[in-house]
Amino acid sequence: MAVAELTSPAASFAHNYNNANRLRSSQLYAPSSSCLSSDHFRSRYRSTVLPRITCSVNQVQNSAPVQVEAPKDKAECYGVFCLTYDLKAEEETKTWKKLINIAVSGAAGMISNHLLFKLASGEVFGPDQPIALRLLGSERSIQALEGVAMELEDSLFPLLREVNIGIDAYEVFQDAEWALLIGAKPRGPGIERADLLDINGQIFAEQGKALNAVASPNVKVMVVGNPCNTNALICLKNAPKIPAKNFHALTRLDENRAKCQLALKAGVFYDKVSNVTIWGNHSTTQVPDFLNAKIDGMPVKEVIKDDKWLEHEFTEKVQKRGGALIQKWGRSSAASTAVSIVDAIKSLVTPTPEGDWFSSGVYTSGNPYGIAEDIVFSMPCRSKGDGDYELVKEIQFDDYLRSRIAKTEAELLAEKRCVAHLTGEGIAYCDLPEDTMLPGEM
Amino acid sequence: MAVAELTSPAASFAHNYNNANRLRSSQLYAPSSSCLSSDHFRSRYRSTVLPRITCSVNQVQNSAPVQVEAPKDKAECYGVFCLTYDLKAEEETKTWKKLINIAVSGAAGMISNHLLFKLASGEVFGPDQPIALRLLGSERSIQALEGVAMELEDSLFPLLREVNIGIDAYEVFQDAEWALLIGAKPRGPGIERADLLDINGQIFAEQGKALNAVASPNVKVMVVGNPCNTNALICLKNAPKIPAKNFHALTRLDENRAKCQLALKAGVFYDKVSNVTIWGNHSTTQVPDFLNAKIDGMPVKEVIKDDKWLEHEFTEKVQKRGGALIQKWGRSSAASTAVSIVDAIKSLVTPTPEGDWFSSGVYTSGNPYGIAEDIVFSMPCRSKGDGDYELVKEIQFDDYLRSRIAKTEAELLAEKRCVAHLTGEGIAYCDLPEDTMLPGEM
Incomplete structure (x- = not known):
């Protein structure tokens, strides 16, 4: 089943809604594989250095009659969150707000490990706000990021409706309405603030460009990675389509x-x-x-x-x-x-x-x-x-x-x-x- | 100012209420030291092996006219949570429920590091339930536990009204209405389940005795440390005053x-x-x-x-x-x-x-x-x-x-x-x- 690329949250909602209805018309269905296979991953990212990702957890030896392909979304959906759902048809969710996309960089790090579970629990945006998490990691951290996604699966948060993980900001930031930019290179021994400004500045210049290109035009951006003020300045200068007022450095x-x-x-x-x-x-x-x-x-x-x-x-x-x-x-x-x-x-x-x-x-x-x-x-x-x-x-x-x-x-x-x-x-x-x-x- | 030892949550409330009124009668006041001094700690726990605890953070070079001694509570209160408060007098808190005491063992570990912030945020017991956290660590983890208490301070959770830390279950479990027993010796290489049953069983036998002696008679006990079923059995057998029905092993x-x-x-x-x-x-x-x-x-x-x-x-x-x-x-x-x-x-x-x-x-x-x-x-x-x-x-x-x-x-x-x-x-x-x-x- 080919799925159209998404361009807006509204389209995303329609996608899920339609897809759910299509799936319901079949009697029994199951994902062909709920986790990211190594080959799938390589072809998505055209990377030759990515380590082999084993698939021992979610790989289903499927005997169900109907096979559903993994959706071809912009970033990789994860496990149970690849399954479609039907918010509209659910009686109890009728009073819910429209799904919002929250992008988080440095998503495999310790700050995110606390933050993501707070976002997913409803503590931040409220008990009537379903959310999609779009998690940006690095090639080094992508396995850990899968671990985070597995723990989010096991937490059964009702409001968490989508989880996508990836290593390309241009894919992960797609349609983001919030971008929480936590990832940055930590300051090692002998690295001065000036060096760090340059190293991390390049990351934030790139992420600014990505936000400018693919995020919601009114995305709110919170920069946590240090030096956060100047990182935020670099980010906003590289995202001229987004109002400068929308950028925050965490103090x-x-x-x-x-x-x-x-x-x-x-x-x-x-x-x-x-x-x-x-x-x-x-x-x-x-x-x-x-x-x-x-x-x-x-x-x-x-x-x-x-x-x-x-x-x-x-x-x-x-x-x-x-x-x-x-x-x-x-x-x-x-x-x-x-x-x-x-x-x-x-x-x-x-x-x-x-x-x-x-x-x-x-x-x-x-x-x-x-x-x-x-x-x-x-x-x-x-x-x-x-x-x-x-x-x-x-x-x-x-x-x-x-x-x-x-x-x-x-x-x-x-x-x-x-x-x-x-x-x-x-x-x-x-x-x-x-x-x-x-x-x-x- | 000497403060009476507390024997019940009601007494605790009265203590805080009265103490707040007393404090208010003075024009200006400040704790003599908001952190635990090494000497203070040693005398409380009569331990000679406890490492020196430095006091660089909260030690106040105080020039205020009125000095307030650290309260002589059963377990050590921490930092800002040693300050008294007056729930009754606060207009906005009039609809709050009565403060409950939640004891957590293994409080400096990673599970607790997630759990404590969820408890303190109101996510678990609700937005109208003020809580007191009573955190049990070990001699090895007591400094880390201070770090946890510092982060709880910095989080400004309105519902978190007391934090006590200590290494003696008989002090920390005092008046606990919930006991979340997370701490257990992890299974090292070569340790079999039978060995672990004995090693951790002794911990839970001791904690059962402590709960029996000092906790609320209707305390609810949740055993997380493994092997959790048999640890819970050991715990309840050592706590005959507490209904056996109140003990849970986490599945x-x-x-x-x-x-x-x-x-x-x-x-x-x-x-x-x-x-x-x-x-x-x-x-x-x-x-x-x-x-x-x-x-x-x-x-x-x-x-x-x-x-x-x-x-x-x-x-x-x-x-x-x-x-x-x-x-x-x-x-x-x-x-x-x-x-x-x-x-x-x-x-x-x-x-x-x-x-x-x-x-x-x-x-x-x-x-x-x-x-x-x-x-x-x-x-x-x-x-x-x-x-x-x-x-x-x-x-x-x-x-x-x-x-x-x-x-x-x-x-x-x-x-x-x-x-x-x-x-x-x-x-x-x-x-x-x-x-x-x-x-x-x-």
Whole structure:
């Protein structure tokens, strides 16, 4: 059975619907093989270096009368998710929303291993939102990615209706309405931030092009792989068809950590802390803002009357958290990073509580704070819950906050010069003064 | 400020309530140190071998006028969770249920690393159920456990109100209303099932005694550490004050995997598969029941007309899943195991859908199927959602199912003889015929 290539979520829905009806007309059916055969894989990707993928798990010695071929979708569907289904005909799913496609890069990594199960459980997009996961791995990780897909199968999440895995962003990002870009090369020994900007920048330039070519034109993009601000800038510069406003660099874990440290210092539970902004770069120049933050509705400076702590120790505590965690736990903070990605998405798909805001690294052009245009800078945002956001206007500044914002702004402008060759703005010139990677960051 | 030791959840609530009021009467307060100091730890546990625990993260150089001592609770509270709070006074939490204590052993392991964040997010017990996590680690894992607690802090879960960590079950299990016993010694090379029964049996005998002594008298106990059926039996025999009915051995991952394999074979989405029972031991003698299972409301045998597959390949596919996953993913199935623990708990705290059931390893005495009394055997259960369950009566048996049930029953009776020294029933006599550990199981 040949299946037409999909071009939009609506087409995808129709595809599944029609296909299900066709299948139902036969009495008994079964997939010829539910897993990815080595030959199938090689021919899809025209790769000669891909290792042999064994098929011991799902290979069905089929004696059923009707054989169904694996659908010829853009990326490889996996196992039980290759089976068609019929959302419309299911009485209990009539109140469900239209299926959305969520692409995730670095899908075989530890952050994704937490995040994917949260997405599939309905925790992020709600109990009435069926989802399709489109998972991008690498040749090295494709077997692990199959393992992830198997665990997603075994979890029986009712809302998870499709899982596709692949190693080509142009296939995996097809029709994506959300792109969560987690995969990046980790910083090995001796690799400086400038090197990493170039290595990972190339990945994000390529993924920007792929999003531009095949994703939904209003795709929301969340960049987690570091250096995430400048990666997000590179990505958006390579995706001119997608509004620059749709790109986010994740600074939510920093915000969450800042809230926790303020709570600890003030001796209150963390749910009393609000209006915390992380300004600028996701690096050691970042500025956790205590001037505008509130505890129990009161300005932080009226509750924590310890300027020395606020001006010196607070920022350090937020920034050293990742390194301290690695020391304790032996690995980087995958679980809480995944939670912060969930928080960041939820902040865009649910209305922001009255009077509060959230931090996200977003495009600066047109910002009301006088921050340089045309970079990705973490700033305070508010959302109506429609996936979009606006910058918060009622923000106070003092000399201390201004001077620290200027420093992180200068760093991001320097990073931008470093990657000019990747943003289409000429020849790169790299003069980063120091290593500002956050401790414990990959 | 000295704080009285807690003896019940109600007392705990009052403690927090009163303490919060006391704290509020002072203008400014902060914990003297939010993390566990090495000296403090040593004196609590009277241990000389505990490694030095560094305190670089949360140690506050405090200049606040009022110092608050770390509460002298039964287990060590962690960081921000040592801070008091006032549920009653919070307008928005007035509709919340009473806080429940959830104890988790093996809390620094990978399964727990998924499970704890699901518990804390409200996914398991609901959005109106505040929880306290009481985490049991070992001397070897206590630092990692601090790392887990730090990530829980940074996740800002509103429902997570207390986190205690410790290495003594008699402290950590205090007032537990749920005990999720995940920790067990993994099976190293050359260790047979009989050896593992003895090694882990001793752990579960001790934890049974601890639950008996300090947990809530109606605590629900879910045993995940293997060999889980006999571990659960040992645990319940050492906890005579707790109803034997309250002990469960986890076979839900097997049930989920069986559902997925039936869906794959029938070519339907997994939400069409119901009434799947796993009978017996969580080992290779387990019996995934296709006689009573249904696909789209029809008996499986009417949909999958392939007896050879059902009688031979189906069980093998379910059992080999864990091993296949390790091959692909390089580690055991932590994420989907955590999902199945969530499913198992939810099956007890939400009413079972009309006509369906779920599998759990439970105490056999009084069972309607003629299975030997006084063992822990996976059987079909139904719940009203009150934490309790009843066995399903309308079950069909045929000779094939009876003979396979007899085999897994014989194995569990043999395992019981192996651990007689741990259940208080005399001298152990171990004649396990073969190694029946599931592939890929720890």
